[in-house]
Amino acid sequence: MILLQPGQLWIPANPEILPRRITELLDDSVHYEETSASRDAVSTGAIQTSRATFRRWLRMQDASLDRTGQEDVPVSPIAELAKRISTLRRTMGMTQQQLADALNISRAAVTFMETGRTSSARRHIPRLAEIFQVPADVFLTGMAEKEIPATLSPDENDLMLLYRSLPPERKVMAQKWMERQARSTRYGVSSVKEDDD
Numbered sequence: 001m002i003l004l005q006p007g008q009l010w011i012p013a014n015p016e017i018l019p020r021r022i023t024e025l026l027d028d029s030v031h032y033e034e035t036s037a038s039r040d041a042v043s044t045g046a047i048q049t050s051r052a053t054f055r056r057w058l059r060m061q062d063a064s065l066d067r068t069g070q071e072d073v074p075v076s077p078i079a080e081l082a083k084r085i086s087t088l089r090r091t092m093g094m095t096q097q098q099l100a101d102a103l104n105i106s107r108a109a110v111t112f113m114e115t116g117r118t119s120s121a122r123r124h125i126p127r128l129a130e131i132f133q134v135p136a137d138v139f140l141t142g143m144a145e146k147e148i149p150a151t152l153s154p155d156e157n158d159l160m161l162l163y164r165s166l167p168p169e170r171k172v173m174a175q176k177w178m179e180r181q182a183r184s185t186r187y188g189v190s191s192v193k194e195d196d197d
Helices: 051-060 077-091 096-103 107-115 120-132 137-141 154-164 168-187
Strands: 009-011 020-025 029-034 046-050
Touching (some): 046 051, 077 120, 077 168, 096 120, 107 120, 120 137
Antiparallel strands (some): 009 020, 029 046
């Protein structure tokens, strides 16, 4: 499955066919411009088509994604939300079907949410926050801020600084790892799976 995002430049294998740069994504439509491969090129103006038609063009033209200057490509908020939902579901050890059952939707709807093919995920944020036991801000910003007064030892402070430098999905993984370590210590279990990443 191809994850389409605004800013992507798709270059066909045939150099005589103009590349297409995605300018906007709506629920089932793609807005794009035909342009040269240069990021500063003049374009034909916005054209609208369905996502299915755009994907068909990609397959027929054997188009590839131009990854040069990828840091300049704006990230779609829907794609970011999709990544967060997928990361949290996997971190919780849930299947797509289990999440679908908890949300009272179809498994296909969860797949669409996790691949960014629908914008309906936003209306499920309050329930997702309950299911994953995280603040709703996690889905909107990728982070949850909460003031907690604490006195830290030097090693605890070092750990906190390291934790704060992690991206959101790694923070969740770190929390789960610490929980497993605490459980194994509490119950005297010596064989706890070590994660390298």
